[in-house]
Amino acid sequence: MSTDLPPPRPGAQERQREANALPTPDADALAHSQRLDALIRTQIAGNGGAIPFSRFMELALYAPGQGYYSAGASKFGESGDFVTAPELGPVFAACVADSFAPVFQQLGPGARLLELGGGTGAFAEVALKRLMELDALPDRYCILEPSAQLRERQRERLQERLVPPLFELVEWLDGPFNDDWDGVLFANEVIDALPTPRFAIEAGEVYEEHVAVEAGELVRVLRPADGFLSNAVRHLERQLGREFAHGYRSEVLPQLPYWLQAVSGGMRSGAMLFVDYGYPRGEYYLPERDDGTLRAFYRHRMHDQPLRWPGLQDLTASVDFTALAEAGVAAGFDFAGYCSQSSFLLGNGLAGVLERIEQIADEGERLKRTQEVKRLTLPSEMGERFQAMGFEKGVEFGTAFMAGDLSFRL
Numbered sequence: 001m002s003t004d005l006p007p008p009r010p011g012a013q014e015r016q017r018e019a020n021a022l023p024t025p026d027a028d029a030l031a032h033s034q035r036l037d038a039l040i041r042t043q044i045a046g047n048g049g050a051i052p053f054s055r056f057m058e059l060a061l062y063a064p065g066q067g068y069y070s071a072g073a074s075k076f077g078e079s080g081d082f083v084t085a086p087e088l089g090p091v092f093a094a095c096v097a098d099s100f101a102p103v104f105q106q107l108g109p110g111a112r113l114l115e116l117g118g119g120t121g122a123f124a125e126v127a128l129k130r131l132m133e134l135d136a137l138p139d140r141y142c143i144l145e146p147s148a149q150l151r152e153r154q155r156e157r158l159q160e161r162l163v164p165p166l167f168e169l170v171e172w173l174d175g176p177f178n179d180d181w182d183g184v185l186f187a188n189e190v191i192d193a194l195p196t197p198r199f200a201i202e203a204g205e206v207y208e209e210h211v212a213v214e215a216g217e218l219v220r221v222l223r224p225a226d227g228f229l230s231n232a233v234r235h236l237e238r239q240l241g242r243e244f245a246h247g248y249r250s251e252v253l254p255q256l257p258y259w260l261q262a263v264s265g266g267m268r269s270g271a272m273l274f275v276d277y278g279y280p281r282g283e284y285y286l287p288e289r290d291d292g293t294l295r296a297f298y299r300h301r302m303h304d305q306p307l308r309w310p311g312l313q314d315l316t317a318s319v320d321f322t323a324l325a326e327a328g329v330a331a332g333f334d335f336a337g338y339c340s341q342s343s344f345l346l347g348n349g350l351a352g353v354l355e356r357i358e359q360i361a362d363e364g365e366r367l368k369r370t371q372e373v374k375r376l377t378l379p380s381e382m383g384e385r386f387q388a389m390g391f392e393k394g395v396e397f398g399t400a401f402m403a404g405d406l407s408f409r410l
Contacts, residue, residue: 023299025312036066036311041213050210050221058195060310062146068311069117069147069193083300084189085275085341085382086123089372091353093126096273098349099390099400100127100184101136103271106395111138111270112183114173116190116263118143121154123188128166138183141169144176144263180266187263188275191324192316194259196251198292199225199233201244206230209249211307218307228254239322240285250285250292251317257327264331269394272333275341277385278319280409293318321389322410328391336390337401338410342383345376347403 025033040059044051061068085092104111118124124141131137145151151172159167198209200222207222208229214221225233232254237243244250253259264272278284284293296306298313306315321338329335339347354373360366377383387406390397 033309050212053209054195054197056211090126093123094130095345095348097127097130101134102398104136112140113138114142114185116187118154121157144173177265183270185272191319196317200249206233260327261331272391275388276319281322284320333391336392336397338389338407339404341386342377343404344388
């Protein structure tokens, strides 16, 4: 049984016009998207005529050689589809490194730093330099990066900009550590890109959003949810103290605890830090947020057509930070703290960064770094929309989360 999605919600006409105004991909990009589209349609045909939206998202983002993060198109920076904090300049990575330093000093020799998704290598470059200044270098800096193209880009950047002893600490992994280890795991804007199931409530029953083909086009339809997803949605209702209304749609990541246990692997002692955009559970599932948080990004334009141009646009959903806190504790870690990105940076060396910026002789560079701090910290920019959450095991983050703690909202 399948159920077509209801008519677009109010305001969808304006969003449709914005989507129609998106820059048209060139012929090579469209051909690339069409090859991935054909793969998706083959999987739909082989799966009874529909695949879960989470599977579509997985293929669109990570299909080997074809998905958005697996292929060679530019993604980060002004020429790509979005800008992440490390790509703005050195401030973000320097402050994060300041938070890591006491952890590495507690762990001593043999500690590792595992970065999930290395972007352009900008974070690794600055973090390694700052940790060296603080006499808190790990023995190994490992990047778990699924994209061969991004790996090469990271390697070229780091080899060019790091002194040989620092570059020799860096290695690239195909998967999480398969041995026991001590160290720090860091993920910036990673959880928002995990393939997420989408659920819908119809007449009190839980349905899962799927992708099918109708009249030659990819469309979203509903199928009855399996027990795993249905139980996850009912758990949300119990935690919220209310049932979702008829027609309510959103996302949920029931696989998050298993993912977190997998990527942390056999960490015996150390810390984990996640920075992403999202909400505590009570805000994520507000009654008025009745179509979830899923969105697509193409050339710095956000729109609501996730099935358009698979492989050419980023797909993302906000993070339920309450679920992340539950997953971290379930994985055997102590909860260390939760705060806005702005508060996290203020609590981890931003004052010192501002002092160093004031000492920059070049006026243009000084202005650039000042603008970077504003984008990272202002509520109207990234300061409040992004949050940081930490976990620890056998070590202490110290004062990392003392500025503006938000754990009471979880």
